Amino acid sequence: MNNTIETILNHRSIRKFEDIPVTDEQLSTVLTAAQQASTSSYMMAYSIIGVTDPAKKTELAEITGQAYVKDNGHLLIFCADLHRHTLKANEENYENMKPNLENTEHFLVSAIDAALAAQNAAIAAESMGLGICYIGSIRNQLERVDKILSLPTHVIPLFGMVLGVPAHSPNQKPRLPKEAVYFENEYRDHTSELEAFDKEITSYYQSRSSNNRVDTWTDQMLRRFTKPMRMDVTDLVQKKGFNKR
Amino acid sequence: MNNTIETILNHRSIRKFEDIPVTDEQLSTVLTAAQQASTSSYMMAYSIIGVTDPAKKTELAEITGQAYVKDNGHLLIFCADLHRHTLKANEENYENMKPNLENTEHFLVSAIDAALAAQNAAIAAESMGLGICYIGSIRNQLERVDKILSLPTHVIPLFGMVLGVPAHSPNQKPRLPKEAVYFENEYRDHTSELEAFDKEITSYYQSRSSNNRVDTWTDQMLRRFTKPMRMDVTDLVQKKGFNKR
Known part of the structure; x- marks a missing residue:
């Protein structure tokens, strides 16, 4: 390397x-x-x-x-x-x-x-x-x-x-398995890779030195996305002349 | 380095x-x-x-x-x-x-x-x-x-x-002068830096080995931006569920 x-x-x-x-x-x-x-x-x-x-x-x-x-x-x-x-x-x-x-x-x-x-x-x-x-x-x-x-x-x-x-x-935070991010020639369902990653993430959160908790990646994303966030970015971006059409 | x-x-x-x-x-x-x-x-x-x-x-x-x-x-x-x-x-x-x-x-x-x-x-x-x-x-x-x-x-x-x-x-293509890209604490008018860069770019285009021409950066951008380009990206992006609101 x-x-x-x-x-x-x-x-x-x-x-x-x-x-x-x-x-x-x-x-x-x-x-x-x-x-x-x-x-x-x-x-x-x-x-x-x-x-x-x-x-x-x-x-x-x-x-x-x-x-x-x-x-x-x-x-x-x-x-x-x-x-x-x-x-x-x-x-x-x-x-x-x-x-x-x-x-x-x-x-x-x-x-x-x-x-x-x-x-x-x-x-x-x-x-x-x-x-x-x-x-x-x-x-x-x-x-x-x-x-x-x-x-x-x-x-x-x-x-x-x-x-x-x-x-x-x-600590470094684990990344998604390569098989859940990289696909050959076309997109591929990667539910099983995400399940495996969720298990890895559960151990990571339980073992890490600070901010120890029980969580999975998919749950974290579900919580995050179900609360509307920074909806006003749209307005400022358009007001400044971007992304209007 | x-x-x-x-x-x-x-x-x-x-x-x-x-x-x-x-x-x-x-x-x-x-x-x-x-x-x-x-x-x-x-x-x-x-x-x-x-x-x-x-x-x-x-x-x-x-x-x-x-x-x-x-x-x-x-x-x-x-x-x-x-x-x-x-x-x-x-x-x-x-x-x-x-x-x-x-x-x-x-x-x-x-x-x-x-x-x-x-x-x-x-x-x-x-x-x-x-x-x-x-x-x-x-x-x-x-x-x-x-x-x-x-x-x-x-x-x-x-x-x-x-x-x-x-x-x-x-060849490497020249970049804008640092003073036209980096500003301290607030945005600053950089018209004069762009003029200097245009002169540099004119020499670059005249001297380079292939695709030799007379041009400036600001002229190139003017030509580029005055022709509507990839206007349909908007539709596909929205059709796929992004950037809709």
Whole structure:
């Protein structure tokens, strides 16, 4: 196994950091790595906001309910960005661009571009001994996050990432069996693989050092999905000009 | 610079492969790496279809208009997947799940989960000396791709990835200046950085070995966005139960 694969397989989400800022050099490497990711038709349809202002970090920690959004080595917010693509457009051009700016296709393109860049950033950071955690909970109050970052039309925050020197080493969470995620030539029923995984997960939750409980993966998902969650993301996304048609 | 960052920075999309299949061991490593990526609230909301059937590969090459979708070491299709989350649901549960299954939030979650897994797969493959190229053009005819892969409700194809032993070594395409992608604390106007980038891109297109032309990035984007593209992705996505509310 080479070093890169070792880094990838060693991933765990880090939620406690030493009080040591990410250095400018580390940040620069992380960003260069992010930018080198593949991008759909050269659109580079994302932006990254680094949040250093303590007041903004405190507000984001409150929105997410996660103290480590304030207490970390650095905080990045990854945004879908179709704004810079419109800058050279006159009024007529802009009207002609709208079907693309507002369709599902380009909402997907920008979300995927942002995610590919983010994962390169994550791997680069981890390869330098930093820990990371994705922060989906900025979508708890997406409109507020959007305002904090002063994002223009056609730019929306998607998720955050905290980085820093790890101050703990959590267990790795088991993944679904490969046979429940990878299929050859066509989709395949994988109920029996999920049942096997549920048994594995029950042991995992019972044996792990903290937050010990009785649970299965399918039950956890059932509970999660039966409570409507972040239904207002739709509105903010559309208000900013994405995903409207 | 460590090996991992070197691998990341050395990325170029590979569109010509030697006639050598990806080995089972390589594929297994690539998939394990993909699965180790972060996933939103443990949802693991994606599936991967490996396409080996020559008839299916030929049809996908026709849909995408890209011969290397047929001629490669292996072809993966990354899908958003909320299907397995519904398997334990009775009729009442399922009705209660629908707001989540159908909202923007979980469309985003599944697209981002798939993209993070894919980028881990890409980096792992590249670290082993394989080349990769993302295939967005499966969205040219998403409904046809969906049928080829026999995907159930709440599963949609998002993008493909070809892998294999590289048979060429293309130039790297310049990226936007860091100052046009990364901002501190709030979004910032970056018109002047884009102008500088346009000059760089003009030289790049004039100097590169193949497909030499006069162009700028902003002009390219203007042309691209003023022609409505893949407007029907919206319909298929909604028909499969995603992004409806």
